[in-house]
Amino acid sequence: MRTVTQEPNNAYDIDDGVVFDAATLKGPRGAERSALDVRKMVCAAVHSDAFVSPPEVKTNCVRVFYNDGPHVDIPVYRQREDWSGEVWYELASSDWKKSDPNGVNDWFKNWLDRNRSSERRHSRELIRLLKSFCKNRPSYSLPSGFVITTLVKECYDMGDDRLDIEFLQIAKRILDLLGINPYVRHPVVVGEWIIDAENEHQSRNLCKLLERAVDDLAELDLPNCTRSKALKAWKKVFHTNFFDKRIAEAEKKEKTSSKARIAALISAPKPYASKGYEEIG
Numbered sequence: 001m002r003t004v005t006q007e008p009n010n011a012y013d014i015d016d017g018v019v020f021d022a023a024t025l026k027g028p029r030g031a032e033r034s035a036l037d038v039r040k041m042v043c044a045a046v047h048s049d050a051f052v053s054p055p056e057v058k059t060n061c062v063r064v065f066y067n068d069g070p071h072v073d074i075p076v077y078r079q080r081e082d083w084s085g086e087v088w089y090e091l092a093s094s095d096w097k098k099s100d101p102n103g104v105n106d107w108f109k110n111w112l113d114r115n116r117s118s119e120r121r122h123s124r125e126l127i128r129l130l131k132s133f134c135k136n137r138p139s140y141s142l143p144s145g146f147v148i149t150t151l152v153k154e155c156y157d158m159g160d161d162r163l164d165i166e167f168l169q170i171a172k173r174i175l176d177l178l179g180i181n182p183y184v185r186h187p188v189v190v191g192e193w194i195i196d197a198e199n200e201h202q203s204r205n206l207c208k209l210l211e212r213a214v215d216d217l218a219e220l221d222l223p224n225c226t227r228s229k230a231l232k233a234w235k236k237v238f239h240t241n242f243f244d245k246r247i248a249e250a251e252k253k254e255k256t257s258s259k260a261r262i263a264a265l266i267s268a269p270k271p272y273a274s275k276g277y278e279e280i281g
Helices: 035-046 103-114 123-135 145-155 163-180 200-221 227-238 244-267
Strands: 013-015 018-021 062-065 071-074 076-081 087-092 096-099 193-195
Touching: 035 062, 035 076, 035 087, 103 123, 103 145, 123 145, 123 163, 123 200, 123 227, 145 163, 145 193, 163 200, 193 200, 200 227, 227 244
Parallel strands: 013 071, 018 076
Antiparallel strands: 062 071, 076 087, 087 096
8 A cells, every 4th residue: 555654663564364265264073163263273373482472363363573573463364155156255353254355455546546636646645644643642542554544535635736735634624524423434344433432532532633733733824934934843743853954954044044135135235325316414
């Protein structure tokens, strides 16, 4: 999807599913293995004594922790086929449930294909910015990257030449959307929610932070907004020292430019000194 952001300590979240033929997932007496049993089977298969933290069985996947930071989520599917040759997949979750391993990628790709006009060229950039906005606040419980992607897709309308203005616009639209309903539907799986009563607080937290961000970025619309002021607003919004060097460079340039303008005004010829005028007094 190419919306990955840089993670502190290489704490990347990688998804890499595995698919089994349903006929191979049988117990010793020929009964079908439960969804939990199959996840445990995969967990045992990927276990290694070289891992500092052992793999974990999660509700929708098996999570493998690598010692240098990243973790890999392995969703487990079984493939089934009916008498007509139609094939479908089921995810090993709290129970076996119908799913599409490629559904999310197809959904995202189809959306991007419709957004290739010049008015909507910042789709991925906005997703990455909002992910960074959330990840730079580790003390808050905030929506996952998948939820952020879904919200951007739902709220992205006409774009702008300036990415900073687009970020401000998308923040306002997400606030409006979550203000009406803090729950977020799964974009592919019918009847499933990725934000519901259990994690609704993540939407509430996101709204509080976005409200502050909208206030902080109001500086961008002011007529006297300089580059250094805009960069300081971005620094505050994204909780990062990335902009420090740029702020210093901008302030130095603006100071030099201001001194040059003052010097030009002082050295400019006086109106009364030009031909046709006499100095009074």
